[in-house]
Amino acid sequence: MSIPLPRLIVLASRILTREGILDSFGHVSARNPERPDRFFLSRARAAGLVDEADILELDLTGAPVTETPHRLFAERVIHAAIYTARPDVQAVCHHHAPQMLPFCNAGIELVPVFHLGATMGPKVPFWDSRDEFGDTNLLVSTPEQGASMAKALGPNWTLLLRRHGVTTAGRSVPELVFRTIYGSRNAEAQLATMQIGTISPLTPGEAALAEEFNLKPIALDRAWEQWQRGVESA
Numbered sequence: 484m485s486i487p488l489p490r491l492i493v494l495a496s497r498i499l500t501r502e503g504i505l506d507s508f509g510h511v512s513a514r515n516p517e518r519p520d521r522f523f524l525s526r527a528r529a530a531g532l533v534d535e536a537d538i539l540e541l542d543l544t545g546a547p548v549t550e551t552p553h554r555l556f557a558e559r560v561i562h563a564a565i566y567t568a569r570p571d572v573q574a575v576c577h578h579h580a581p582q583m584l585p586f587c588n589a590g591i592e593l594v595p596v597f598h599l600g601a602t603m604g605p606k607v608p609f610w611d612s613r614d615e616f617g618d619t620n621l622l623v624s625t626p627e628q629g630a631s632m633a634k635a636l637g638p639n640w641t642l643l644l645r646r647h648g649v650t651t652a653g654r655s656v657p658e659l660v661f662r663t664i665y666g667s668r669n670a671e672a673q674l675a676t677m678q679i680g681t682i683s684p685l686t687p688g689e690a691a692l693a694e695e696f697n698l699k700p701i702a703l704d705r706a707w708e709q710w711q712r713g714v715e716s717a
């Protein structure tokens with residue numbers, strides 16, 4: 484897939500908007516492979532409206548590399564902190580998907596309940612801003628908050644922020660989108676299952692095998708082609 488990174492970020496933003504995961508809030512970024520200490524993120528704008536011209540390059544403090552008159556996302560430190568803590572991560576999304584919010588609020592653990600859901604990662608930890616920062620406006624907006632959140636993510640791919648939303652990571656933009664969409668669908672399936680019975684999660688072995696398989700081109704490329712076509716023909 485040889486799509487330039489700014490275009491990939493635009494596509495991912497529109498795909499995740501179409502899925503109901505991003506709305507006026509939430510954002511997608513990608514690390515600059517030429518400069519691993521920099522990443523691309525749009526100016527503060529709703530994801531469904533983001534275009535290539537909105538994409539800015541930021542450093543790992545969250546500062547724009549080139550001066551800009553545009554407003555920046557308050558939560559850009561989320562991206563900076565994860566790229567700092569996780570050299571293997573190439574793309575990050577922060578969102579407030581309604582499918583995930585019941586778990587963020589109740590503090591009930593998300594577990595893989597079907598094979599595609601395993602791509603959210605076998606373990607989905609929590610981060611609670613109250614633990615270290617007490618009363619805040621809930622936004623992750625200081626470097627200290629970003630670092631604390633990235634530490635809670637640890638080696639995992641999906642993190643639930645109590646009473647706030649979700650941060651997801653991937654080794655590429657399409658992988659990030661796959662993990663984000665199927666993490667949300669897993670949340671829907673888990674919640675629906677809990678209403679009619681008892682959840683039966685994948686075993687750790689099943690989750691690892693399913694995660695590995697579904698992120699291979701045979702599954703990932705098929706999904707991405709359809710998602711891309713969906714936003715390009717819209």
Ligand code: MN
Pocket residue numbers: 558577578579622623647648
């Ligand atoms: Mn947020």
